[in-house]
Amino acid sequence: MSLIRLNNVGMQFDDTVVLREAFLKLREGDRVGLVGRNGTGKTTFLELILGRQEPTSGTVDTNLGLSIGYFSQFSELEGRLSVVEELSNLFPEVHATQARLDTIGELLGEAGDDEMTRLLTEQAELFERMDALDGWSYENTIDTVLTRLGFDADRRVLPVDQLSGGWRNRAALARILVQGPDVLLLDEPTNFLDLAGVRWIEGWLQTYPGAVLVVSHDRQFLDGAVTRIVEIENRRLHEYEGGYSAYVRAKQTRIKTLERQFAHEEELLAYEAEASDARRQAVKERGTARKLADIKKRQAPRPVDEIITSIYADLHVSENLVQVEGITKGFGGDPLFEDLSFSLHRGDRVAVVGANGSGKSTLLDVLTEVTEPDAGRIVWRKGAGFVSYNRVVDELDLDDTVAHFISAAPGTLAFSATKKNVNRFLTMLQFSEAELKRKIGTLSGGQRARVAIASCLLSGASVIVLDEPTNHLDLASAQVMERALIHFPGAVVVVSHDRFFIDKVADRLLTFDGSGAVEESAATGAL
Numbered sequence: 001m002s003l004i005r006l007n008n009v010g011m012q013f014d015d016t017v018v019l020r021e022a023f024l025k026l027r028e029g030d031r032v033g034l035v036g037r038n039g040t041g042k043t044t045f046l047e048l049i050l051g052r053q054e055p056t057s058g059t060v061d062t063n064l065g066l067s068i069g070y071f072s073q074f075s076e077l078e079g080r081l082s083v084v085e086e087l088s089n090l091f092p093e094v095h096a097t098q099a100r101l102d103t104i105g106e107l108l109g110e111a112g113d114d115e116m117t118r119l120l121t122e123q124a125e126l127f128e129r130m131d132a133l134d135g136w137s138y139e140n141t142i143d144t145v146l147t148r149l150g151f152d153a154d155r156r157v158l159p160v161d162q163l164s165g166g167w168r169n170r171a172a173l174a175r176i177l178v179q180g181p182d183v184l185l186l187d188e189p190t191n192f193l194d195l196a197g198v199r200w201i202e203g204w205l206q207t208y209p210g211a212v213l214v215v216s217h218d219r220q221f222l223d224g225a226v227t228r229i230v231e232i233e234n235r236r237l238h239e240y241e242g243g244y245s246a247y248v249r250a251k252q253t254r255i256k257t258l259e260r261q262f263a264h265e266e267e268l269l270a271y272e273a274e275a276s277d278a279r280r281q282a283v284k285e286r287g288t289a290r291k292l293a294d295i296k297k298r299q300a301p302r303p304v305d306e307i308i309t310s311i312y313a314d315l316h317v318s319e320n321l322v323q324v325e326g327i328t329k330g331f332g333g334d335p336l337f338e339d340l341s342f343s344l345h346r347g348d349r350v351a352v353v354g355a356n357g358s359g360k361s362t363l364l365d366v367l368t369e370v371t372e373p374d375a376g377r378i379v380w381r382k383g384a385g386f387v388s389y390n391r392v393v394d395e396l397d398l399d400d401t402v403a404h405f406i407s408a409a410p411g412t413l414a415f416s417a418t419k420k421n422v423n424r425f426l427t428m429l430q431f432s433e434a435e436l437k438r439k440i441g442t443l444s445g446g447q448r449a450r451v452a453i454a455s456c457l458l459s460g461a462s463v464i465v466l467d468e469p470t471n472h473l474d475l476a477s478a479q480v481m482e483r484a485l486i487h488f489p490g491a492v493v494v495v496s497h498d499r500f501f502i503d504k505v506a507d508r509l510l511t512f513d514g515s516g517a518v519e520e521s522a523a524t525g526a527l
Contacts, residue, residue, distance in 0.1 A: 001027060001028055001063075002025040002026065002027045003026050003027060003028060003062065003063050003066055003182060003183055003210075003211050004024075004025070004026040004049055004060070004061070004062050004063075004066070004183060004211070005024070005025050005026075005059075005060070005061045005062075006022050006023055006024040006025075006048070006049075006058070006059075006060055007023060007058050007059045007060075007061065008021055008022070008023060008057065008058035008059075009021075009022040009023075009048065009055045009057070009058035009059070009060060010022070010055060010056045010057035010058055011041065011044055011048065011053070011055055011056050012056045017235050018040075018041040018044050018235060019041055019044070019045065019048075019055075019232070019235055019236075019237075020235050020236060021058075021236060022045075022058070022236065022237045023237065024230065024237060024239075026049075026183065026211045026213060027211060028209070028210065028211060029209065029210075029211065030211045030212065030213075030227070030228065031205060031206070031208070031211075031212045031214075031225060031226045031227050031228070032211075032212065032213045032214070032226055032227075032228045032229070032230055033214055033215075033216065033222045033225070033226035033228070033229045033230070033243070033244065033247075034046075034213055034214065034215045034230050034231075034232070035215075035222075035229060035230070035231050035232075035247075035475060036231055036232035036233060036474070037233075037430060037474045037475075037476055037477075038430070038444070038446040038447065038473075038474040038477075039444075039446075040232040040233070040235075041232050041235070042187075042215050042232060043187070045232065046070070046185050046187060046213070046215070048060050049062075049068070049183075049185060049213070050068060050070055050185065063182075066182050066183065067181040067182045067183070068181055068182065068183045068185060069176040069179055069180075069181035069183070069184050069185065070176075070185045070187075071172060071173055071176045071184075071185070071186050071187065071189055072187035072188065073169070073187055073188035073189075073191045073192075073471075074169075075169060075172035075173070076165060076168035076169050076171075076172055077160050077168050077171035077172045077175060078160060078161060078168070079159070079160050079161060080159045080160070080161060081159065081160060082156060082157045082158060082159060082160065083146065083151065083155070083156055083158075083160055083163075083171045083174065084142065084146070084156045084157065086160060086171065086175060087142045087145075087146075087174060087175060087178050088138075088139075088142065090175070090178055090179050091133075091135070091138050093129075093133055093135075094130070094133050094135035094138055097126055097129050097130055097133065097135060098130070098135065100122075100126055101123065101126050101127075101130075104119050104122060104123050104126070107119055108120075108123075141178060142174075142178055145174050145177050145178050146174055148196075148197060148200040148201070148204075149170050149173065149174050149193065149197055149200075150170065150193070150194065150196075150197055150355065150356050150357070151167075151170070151171075151174070155167060166192045169191075169192050170192055170193070173189055177201075177204070180208075180210070181210065182210045182211070183210055183211045183212075183213070184205075184208065184210060184211070184212045184213070184214075185213050185214075186212065186213070186214040186215065186216075187214075187215045188215060188216060188217065188471075189201060189214065189216065190216060190218050190221055190497065191468075191471050192356075193356070193497060194354065194355045194356040194358075194497055195353055195354075195355075195497050195499065196355060197356070197497075198218065198221055198497055198499075201225075202221055202224040202225045203224075205225045205226075206224070206225065212225075212226070214226060217470050217471070217472075217473060217474065217475060217478060217498070218470075218497075218498050218499075218500065219244045219272075219475070219498075219500035219501075220244075220498070220499035220500040220503075221499075222243055222244035223243040223244045223245055223500075224243065225243075226243055226244075227241070227242065227243065228240070228241055228242070229242070229243070229244065229246075229247035231247070231251070238251075238254075244500075245272075245273075245276040248269055248272040248273050248276065249273055251269060252269045252270065252273060255269070268304065268476060268479045268480065268483075271304075271479060271482075271483065272479065275500070275503070275504045304428065304480070304483055305483060305487060307421050307424050307425055307428070308425065308483055308484050308487045309487050310417065310418070310421050311413055311417040311421055311422065311425060311458070312413070312487060312488060312489055313417075314413075314416045314417070315413060315416075315460060315489055315490070316489075317346045317384075317462045317489045317490040317491075318346065318381060318383060318384060318462070319345055319346050320343070320345055320346075320381050320384075321343075321344045321345060321346065321348075321380070321381055321384040321462050321463055321490070321491050322343065322344045322367075322378060322379065322380050322381065322384060322463065322491075323343050323378070323379045323381075324340065324341055324342050324343065324344075324367070324376070324378050325341055325376050325377050325378070325379065326339045326340070326341050326375065326376035326377075327339075327340050327341075327366060327373040327375065327376035327377070327378065328340070328373060328374045328375040328376055329359065329362055329363075329366055329371070329373050329374050330374060334515075334516060335374065335516050336358065336359030336362050336512075336516065337359045337362075337363060337512065337516055337517075337518050338516040338517070339375075339376070340363070340376070340518050341376075342510065342520055344463060344491040344493070345491065346462075346489060346490060346491065347489070347490075347491065348491040348492070348507070348508065349485070349486075349491070349492045349494075349505050349506045349507045349508065349523075350491070350492065350493045350494070350506065350507075350508045350509070350510060351494055351495075351496060351502045351505070351506035351508070351509050351510070351523060352364070352493065352494065352495045352509075352510045352512070353495075353496075353497075353502070353509055353510070353511050353512070354511055354512030354513065354514065355512070355514045357514070358512035358513070358514040359512050360495045360512055361467055361495055363510075363512075364388070364390070364465055364467055364493065364495060366378065367386075367465060367493065368386055368388040368390075368391065368465050370388075370391075383462075384462045384463065385411075385461045385462055385463070386461050386462065386463040386464070386465055387455075387456050387459040387461035387463075387464055387465065388465045389452055389453070389456050389464075389465065389466045389467055389469055390465075390467050392452040392455050392456055393448070393449070393452045396440050396448060396451065396452065397440060398439065398440050398441030399439060399440075399441060400439065400440055401436070401437055401438065401439055401440070402431065402435060402436045402437070402438055402440060402443070402451055403436040403437065405440060405451060405455065406426070406451065406454050406455050406458060407422075409455060409458075409459060411459065411460035411461070412455075412458050412459060412460055413458045413459070413460050414458055416460075417458075422458070425454075425458075425480075425484075426454060428480045429450055429453070429454055429477050429480050429481075430450065430474065430476060430477050431450065431454070435447065445472050446472045446473065446474065448472075449469075449471070449472035449473055450473065450477055453469060453473065453477070453481055457481065457484045457485075457488070461490065462490040462491065463490055463491045463492070463493065464485070464488065464490065464491075464492050464493075465492075465493050465494075466492070466493070466494040466495070466496075467494075467495045468495060468496055468497070468498075469481065469494065469496065470496065470498045470501050478501065482501065482504050482505055485505050486504070486505060492505065494506070502523065503523070506523040507522065507523050508520065508521070508522060508523055509521050509522070509523050
């Protein structure tokens with residue numbers, strides 16, 4: 001049975017057309033991934049379903065009494081109650097039923113025969129109601145969701161207002177998952193989750209009885225969580241059966257029959273198809289620890305690669321870049337990591353993974369000299385420099401234009417590479433001519449993330465340090481970033497929960513176990 005129906009929907013703001021002739025049915029059990037470049041109207045699409053926007057033409061119909069839950073990457077739970085109390089308050093009927101059962105239990109000890117018969121009859125009816133409400137297990141449901149989303153005992157009892165923004169965001173996600181509406185609308189639900197949390201919510205959505213519509217940049221998550229992809233492209237909806245990998249192949253076939261509407265799109269989709277094949281091959285060979293780099297090297301170069309390699313042609317990087325020697329770091333109590341040693345050499349691609357709060361971002365802060373280690377030392381080799389994505393984001397000059405900020409940084413490759421290739425590279429990162437002339441302060445969060453990524457990739461540094469770089473990128477921009485990182489002649493250190501991204505880029509893993517130990521291993525492409 002269809003729950004939500006879009007019939008010939010058009011949406012327009014002044015002279016800007018966002019959607020035209022959009023048809024969609026969302027049925028019970030549907031798990032749909034919504035994809036599209038930043039600015040194509042994904043948020044507007046969700047607001048149409050929520051009834052926050054009225055279509056310019058056509059209709060959006062929802063079943064009478066339908067419950068819709070909405071979560072976005074900007075959602076934050078607020079209030080003085082703890083997260084456990086907030087979630088418990090979602091079950092008022094269960095609490096009322098339990099309170100009456102408790103009262104009946106007290107009355108039975110003093111009741112006469114007739115009164116006892118009446119109370120026992122009512123008690124039986126209340127037991128049936130509790131069964132129907134699943135009231136006996138709601139506390140277990142709350143505990144499971146909070147555990148899987150990383151809430152420890154201390155965070156569960158703190159007033160929500162005392163949690164950080166990231167934890168309030170996770171609390172909002174926990175609320176909607178426990179609530180279990182008929183339709184779930186999820187906008188980037190994995191941004192603040194670690195790998196374990198992403199895997200859990202992926203599995204949870206697979207068995208969700210209602211309908212799910214999810215916007216996500218996490219391609220591996222889309223492969224596991226959804227069974228249909230809807231893409232907003234050229235103001236129209238295009239549907240593809242299957243997960244992300246199936247969508248890549250189906251779209252690749254479709255665009256071969258159309259005049260190419262975006263430069264290099266077919267080429268970038270080919271990379272995605274190859275990456276999916278490589279990942280399946282790596283999974284089969286999980287025990288051999290054979291690096292994905294062996295697969296990548298066999299892939300024939302394409303124009304995208306040629307543009308990138310030409311930009312990096314004059315970037316000369318030494319073999320030895322940095323030596324990390326026995327570093328320890330903590331903030332009171334047990335250290336986040338202890339006696340950690342590793343080295344970075346030209347061509348290294350290191351992904352840092354582990355649970356939230358285990359010390360991954362702290363390692364990047366120590367590596368980039370934001371904070372000092374408690375013990376040990378970091379030795380940067382002469383001439384080796386780094387660029388930090390977080391620092392670039394923090395130091396964006398909101399009054400500067402995009403083009404000037406990217407090209408005016410000291411040592412930038414925008415000076416040594418040809419202007420034509422730099423412009424083509426920025427075009428591949430979805431920068432239009434108009435956007436390059438805009439002030440950074442007028443850009444959205446996703447657009448600013450692209451400015452920071454472009455600045456890092458063109459910085460001329462020997463080591464690029466990235467913390468969750470795919471969080472605010474659309475899929476096309478993430479694909480270009482991945483190609484650039486693969487061809488970058490220096491070293492890359494990246495914290496990410498995006499398994500598809502890690503599998504494509506990384507050749508080594510630093511895995512934090514949350515107890516101070518860090519394991520270094522080869523990346524097999526089967527994370």
